Amino acid sequence: MRARNLAVVLGEISRRQPVSRARLADVTGFTKTTVSSLVAALKDAGLIREDGPVRDGERGRPATAVSINGDRVAGLGLEVNVDYLAACVLDLGRRIRHRHIVAADNRGRAPEQVIGALTDLAERAIAAAADQGLTVAGAVVALPGTLDRAGGRVRTAPNLGWRDVAAGDLLAAGLPPLALPADQDNEANLAALGELWFGDGRELGSYVHVSGEIGVGAGIVVDGRVFRGAHGFAGELGHVVVDPAGPPCACGGRGCLEQVAGQEAILRAAGIPDVTGTSTAGPDGPLAALIALLRDGDEAALAAVRRAGEALGQALSAAVNLFDPDGIVLGGIFSALAPWASPAVEEALGGGTGVVRHTPPRLTVSRLGGDAAALGAAALVIERVMTDPARLLTEAPVRPRER
Amino acid sequence: MRARNLAVVLGEISRRQPVSRARLADVTGFTKTTVSSLVAALKDAGLIREDGPVRDGERGRPATAVSINGDRVAGLGLEVNVDYLAACVLDLGRRIRHRHIVAADNRGRAPEQVIGALTDLAERAIAAAADQGLTVAGAVVALPGTLDRAGGRVRTAPNLGWRDVAAGDLLAAGLPPLALPADQDNEANLAALGELWFGDGRELGSYVHVSGEIGVGAGIVVDGRVFRGAHGFAGELGHVVVDPAGPPCACGGRGCLEQVAGQEAILRAAGIPDVTGTSTAGPDGPLAALIALLRDGDEAALAAVRRAGEALGQALSAAVNLFDPDGIVLGGIFSALAPWASPAVEEALGGGTGVVRHTPPRLTVSRLGGDAAALGAAALVIERVMTDPARLLTEAPVRPRER
Incomplete structure (x- = not known):
């Protein structure tokens, strides 16, 4: 109970x-004694700080106020993707303190090798946080695959x-002990959360965030929260069927979106050969080659991206009909391809969602950059601190007697 | 604040x-004085009742306990569908007290005529409730269309x-004044809620409930709550595109599920002519004719239902990939057609959701019967009473001073 009440007061x-404490008592319904005890515990843990006096509306005389303390506790976000590793540190006041790709x-x-390299990045981030007086409370790693979060395992990437x-164990073994256990989540979910905290998501509230490089994923945010589904597998946009007669997919279906709008499918259709096994990002990667062709007006490249946009719009119209979001954000490779893909996406969306809604949802392009998922991972740590601050408390969890 | 606290205690x-009151103080964190005042108000409103003494675990001596009172307050659920009207009364203890189709x-x-006939049904239900000592606190009407719930209007059915x-206004004008304002919701959402309270939904927790007669809709339940989307239009399964080259749909898209798996499309494909304008339900309706053909092994009828099942499975696999539910419940016409349609639905589902999840979601057939949406409408009234009991209180909302 005290753990829940700490979270209520911190929220x-x-x-x-x-x-002020008096106002907190008013809005929570707790007694002033209870509020004072909870506030003291949160302050001892470095989560909040005492401010100067504020004028308290009801009583008219100044009282000491409290605020979130952005200078003591931080979250570490990590990301493994096909072409890069990333780390970032976010403080409790939501400021980015460190960012490294x-x-x-x-x-x-080998996973051990990749997580080993990620651990090096994490250690540097923790040191950079310490230099700024920040203690890292926990770490979350974003991975491009399906996860068994409860078991701390990547099922398939x-x-x-x-x-x-067992990515979680590998990571935890390489990191110093943290207050919150290391956790992992899908890159699509975390990129959507990054968009919520630092991108257009703040205005949208409910949206579908398209991500992915080789695969196509989506993070679905409903009323400011990532929607995960009953088993954590929600948002598998890449396996929505866009052409029942299309090519078979590894998932067992036929004509899944990924078969038309995944990066490899686009590159193949654009006539850019032999992409498997090469790094796709960077100035020499095949994505850069594709963009160069698009800029030159190459017919095959334009047609491939247009076809991908149509298929993406069709799959998104299913998501819109089922989820009814406020907007759609194109991230991942689609933010780079947006100038050529967006018109086809918009057309397919407008055609398929007309009668039910007044207007199709707003389509925007993410401006967050490559490490959106790392930002979201750090945001998830901060969310956890806010919803379960008791884990950061050093005192014994004794509840003061009430009468 | 008091309104919220009343809801917390009632919950x-x-x-x-x-x-016991002491236990309620423990679990809510409110003082015993606050709990006693809230309990007294809920008891005065007839929402809870005093039971005999229970043994209180912590202190070891018996204390007076309170429970939900199922004998004073009820919810009225109403339904307008293409072929029938329905009403039902549910008490606060979730017992069905009256059911009429x-x-x-x-x-x-004309809408006035239909709502007029519905009002007659509602009056009889209110009288039947009164005969059992129950006061109807509110009414919700289920409608087969898209609604502007905030404005109380049916946008299109x-x-x-x-x-x-303005169905809400028409209904309110015909009913005696109730404590909660009359409200309306989509039949798909309410049938899914009915399934949650009285069908298989209780076990599933998160599921997609397929409904519809002429149209095809879905109610999406996530963790025991109906998912409505940002504007109340979530669950438009009928407009998920299953064949981009298919026939045009009134929504502006092409090859929407409804064009293949809606009742009229199935009847047409089965060679059952001239269905527009005739009543579809009942022993002489075209649905009965279709089922008779299916029982006789008619090739065209079997192929039409199999094709509808494939398309439904394909659209549902999109819903499964995006929502990741525990199960799928076939209601509406698909519960009657399930013996012939289910194998195709299962096959399409299994093919399209394999790699991401260990197993495809459980597919069940609703056993609720035709008035699932009316049951769900009554359940929604009870949900509202539980989440906002302050509206049923007669006392002035004065908050006792705390210190």
Whole structure:
């Protein structure tokens, strides 16, 4: 119970800061004694700080207020993707304190090797946080695959060549002990969360965020929260069927979106050969080659991207009919391809969602950059601190007697 | 604040009944004085009742307990569908107290006429409730169309021929004043809620409930709550595209599920002629004719239903990939057609959702019967009473001083 009450008070402080203890008692319904005890515990843990006096509306005389303390506790976000590793540190006040991306071709490398390199990045990030007086409370790693989050395992990350990898254990073994256990999540979910905290998601509220490089994924945000589904597999946009007579997919279906709008499918259709096994990002990668062709007005490249946009719009119209979001954000490779793909996406969306809604949802392009998922991973750590601050408390969880 | 606290206490009583005031203070964090005041108000409103003494675990001596009172307050659920009207009364203890279905061909009838007939049904239900000592706190009407719930209007119900109808106002004008304002919702959402309260949904938790007669809709339930989307239009399964080269749909798309798996499309493909304008339900309706053909092993009928099942499975695999539910419940016409349609649905589902999940979601057939949406409408009234009991209180909302 005390753990829940700590979270309630911390949440109200975050929403109303600066805020007096008397006001916190009013809005939570707790007694002032209870509020004072909870506030003291949160302050001892470095999660909030005492501000100067604020004028309290009801009583008219100044009272000491409290606010979130952005200078003591931080979250570490990590990302493994096909072409790079990333780390970032976010403080409790939501400020980015450290951001680091390293190009790396992770395809076919042993998971131990990849997580080892990620651990190096994590250690540097923790040191950079310490230099700024920040203690990292926890770490979350974004991975491009389906995860068994409860078991801390990657079930399958086909584009990395991983299957049943205990990524959480590998990571935890390489990191110093943190207050919150290390956790992992799908890159699509975390990129959507990054968009919510630092991109267009703040205005949208409910949206579908398209991500992916080789694969096509989506993170679905409903009322400011990532929607994960009953088993954590929601948002598998890449396996929505767009052409029942299309090519077979590894998932067992036929004509899945990924078969038309995944990066390899686009490159193949554009006539850019032999992409498997090469790093796709960077100035010499095949994505750069594709964009160069698009800029030159190459017919095959334009047609491939247009066809991908149509298929993406068709799959998104299913998502719109089922989820009814406020907007759609194109991230991943589609943010780079947006100038050529967006018109086809919009046309397919407009055609398929007309009668039910007044207008199709707003289509925007992510401006977050490559490490959106790392930002989202750090945001998830901060979310956890906010919803379960009790884990960061050093005191014994004794509840003061009430009368 | 008091309104929220009343709901918190009523919710805990519902979850833990019978429960003592001391235990309620423990679990809510409110003072005993606050709990006693809230409990007294809920009891005065007839929402809870005093039970005999229960043994209180912590202190070891018996205390008076309180429980939900099922004998004072009820919810009225109403339904307008293409072929029938329905009403039902549910008490706060979730028992069905009254259930009434009347066949009626509502196609092309003026909304005033239809709502007038529904009001007669509602009055009889209210009288039947009163005979059992129950006061109806509110009414919700289920409608087959897209609704502007905030404005109390039906935007479009194509199979009734309605467009921009103030159904809420029409209904409220015909009913005696109730504590909660009359409300309306989509039949797909409410049938899914009915399934949650009285069907297989209780076990599933998160599921997609397929409904519809002429149209095809879905109600999506996530963790025991109906998912409505940002504007109330979620679950438009009928407009998921299953064949981009298929026939045009009224929504502006092509090859929407409804064009293949809607009742009229199935009847047409089965060679059952001239269905527009005739009542589809009942022993002489075309659905009965279709089922007779299926029982006789008619090739065209079997092929039409199999094709509808394939298309439904394909659209559902999109829903499964995006929502990741625990199960799927076939309601509406698909519960009657399930013996012939289910194998095709299962095959399409299994093919399209294999690699991501261990197993495809469980497919079940609704056993609720035709008035699932009316049951769900009554359940929605009870949900509202539970989440906002303050509206049923007669006392002035004065908050006791705390110190």
